Amino acid sequence: MGQRVLDSMWEAVRRGQEDPILPSARGHEIRELLDAPLPREGIAVDEVIESWVDTLLPLCRHNGHPRFFGYVVTSPDPVGIFADAMASAMNQGLTAWRSAPGATEVERVVLRWLDELVGFSGEGSGILTSGGSSANFHALALAVRKADVSAPRHRQAIYMSTEAHVSMKKAGRVLGVPDEQIRLVPVDASRRMRTELLLAWLHQDREAGLVPVAVCASAGGANTGAIDPLEQIADVCEAQDVWLHIDGAYGAPAAATTKYAWMRDSFARADSLSLDPHKWLFAPVDVGCLLLRDETLSRALFGWESEYTAITQTDPIERFAFFDHGLEMTRRFRGLKVWSILKARGADAIVETIRRDIELREALDDRIAREPSLEHLGSELSISCFRFRPSSDETEGEVDELNRHILETIVQEGSAYMSPTYLEGRYALRACIVNFRTTIEDIDFLLDEVLRIGGAG
Numbered sequence: 001m002g003q004r005v006l007d008s009m010w011e012a013v014r015r016g017q018e019d020p021i022l023p024s025a026r027g028h029e030i031r032e033l034l035d036a037p038l039p040r041e042g043i044a045v046d047e048v049i050e051s052w053v054d055t056l057l058p059l060c061r062h063n064g065h066p067r068f069f070g071y072v073v074t075s076p077d078p079v080g081i082f083a084d085a086m087a088s089a090m091n092q093g094l095t096a097w098r099s100a101p102g103a104t105e106v107e108r109v110v111l112r113w114l115d116e117l118v119g120f121s122g123e124g125s126g127i128l129t130s131g132g133s134s135a136n137f138h139a140l141a142l143a144v145r146k147a148d149v150s151a152p153r154h155r156q157a158i159y160m161s162t163e164a165h166v167s168m169k170k171a172g173r174v175l176g177v178p179d180e181q182i183r184l185v186p187v188d189a190s191r192r193m194r195t196e197l198l199l200a201w202l203h204q205d206r207e208a209g210l211v212p213v214a215v216c217a218s219a220g221g222a223n224t225g226a227i228d229p230l231e232q233i234a235d236v237c238e239a240q241d242v243w244l245h246i247d248g249a250y251g252a253p254a255a256a257t258t259k260y261a262w263m264r265d266s267f268a269r270a271d272s273l274s275l276d277p278h279k280w281l282f283a284p285v286d287v288g289c290l291l292l293r294d295e296t297l298s299r300a301l302f303g304w305e306s307e308y309t310a311i312t313q314t315d316p317i318e319r320f321a322f323f324d325h326g327l328e329m330t331r332r333f334r335g336l337k338v339w340s341i342l343k344a345r346g347a348d349a350i351v352e353t354i355r356r357d358i359e360l361r362e363a364l365d366d367r368i369a370r371e372p373s374l375e376h377l378g379s380e381l382s383i384s385c386f387r388f389r390p391s392s393d394e395t396e397g398e399v400d401e402l403n404r405h406i407l408e409t410i411v412q413e414g415s416a417y418m419s420p421t422y423l424e425g426r427y428a429l430r431a432c433i434v435n436f437r438t439t440i441e442d443i444d445f446l447l448d449e450v451l452r453i454g455g456a457g
């Protein structure tokens with residue numbers, strides 16, 4: 001069975017680079033294919049394995065394809081894929097050291113490595129999560145809890161830019177901060193938070209009796225990759241004694257490159273930082289990470305003693321419990337894939353791949369600048385947004401419609417994949433490169449396709 005499983009996994013990796021990126025089957029066809037009564041009796045395991053490849057693989061969107069440019073979705077490193085299968089085989093529930101001794105130490109090492117990679121240095125305090133949303137939630141939970149001593153939730157306010165990831169807005173609401181006190185600070189022309197407005201709003205809110213609790217800055221927004229003015233925001237947070245959370249779910253690993261090393265100084269001043277190995281560190285889903293400056297805070301929020309989980313170990317290493325630092329009790333061994341990728345590839349090679357992705361985005365922008373019928377709308381890190389605009393005669397509505405048609409055709413044909421966004425109300429084509437397989441030929445292919453479908457190629 002093991003060999004068949006490995007063969008089918010390898011087939012998934014191989015075909016994921018060759019097959020059309022998106023299945024052509026419609027919703028009702030997929031439903032009909034998969035809908036079945038509860039199986040009361042089993043079938044041969046070989047048949048089940050076969051159905052992974054024969055039935056399910058053709059219904060997958062292939063995110064590891066070299067021309068997958070949608071959302072913020074990485075090409076998973078095969079080392080991470082196999083490590084993830086091994087994590088299931090080991091079946092470690094990372095509640096506490098006593099339940100998973102080696103795995104717990106691996107995760108703690110991984111936290112220290114990630115911290116070192118991006119220059120945060122809370123010495124590896126934090127937790128691996130299911131992704132960026134969960135990491136952002138944990139960060140805000142700590143910030144609002146810390147503020148509870150001086151202000152009830154209905155008087156607390158949190159701040160982020162209008163470009164901030166939706167997960168932070170949701171976290172604020174779930175944590176009981178009133179929607180109108182989740183303050184969305186306007187951005188400048190480059191979609192970076194306007195720090196002078198942040199400061200003004202903090203003052204105004206304090207005068208109105210609210211208690212500013214946290215500022216959530218972005219180290220790479222999901223829309224255009226915009227990076228907030230992190231140093232200025234850190235200055236404001238320090239002066240105002242407000243928690244600084246940086247959402248680097250997508251962009252934080254770029255701080256390991258020379259070009260974006262300047263972000264490290266601000267990371268070193270933040271109270272918490274999210275970063276997602278399942279985005280730009282090439283790990284398969286799911287694994288995010290929250291790095292934290294002061295571990296006593298997570299212990300104060302999440303530590304809750306109960307008879308059936310009591311820790312009897314006295315050794316400080318062996319007493320450690322992840323359930324004292326996060327919401328989950330049983331946790332998947334997510335660290336194994338990150339540990340394995342970092343060990344097998346080496347951090348330098350991974351950083352070089354990140355640097356190359358940024359270079360590919362710059363090459364994409366250069367070509368957009370050279371093509372008269374393409375209009376650049378915004379870019380940073382490895383995201384570029386643009387649109388097809390053959391002349392200035394079309395109305396905005398017609399340009400939107402044309403670009404919608406271009407994107408839908410590319411996606412339907414399955415040869416490349418982008419996701420759309422809206423920038424100042426304009427429909428934009430958005431390409432995000434967090435992919436170790438993408439080459440300059442793939443970038444040219446994408447733009448050739450846009451021009452061809454638009455009618456200019």
Ligand SMILES: Cc1ncc(COP(=O)(O)O)c(C=O)c1O
Nearest residue numbers: 072131132133165221222249250
């Ligand atoms: C900047 C940013 N923050 C948070 C998230 C949420 O991460 P996840 O989808 O892993 O929950 C994303 C997702 O793309 C993101 O780009």
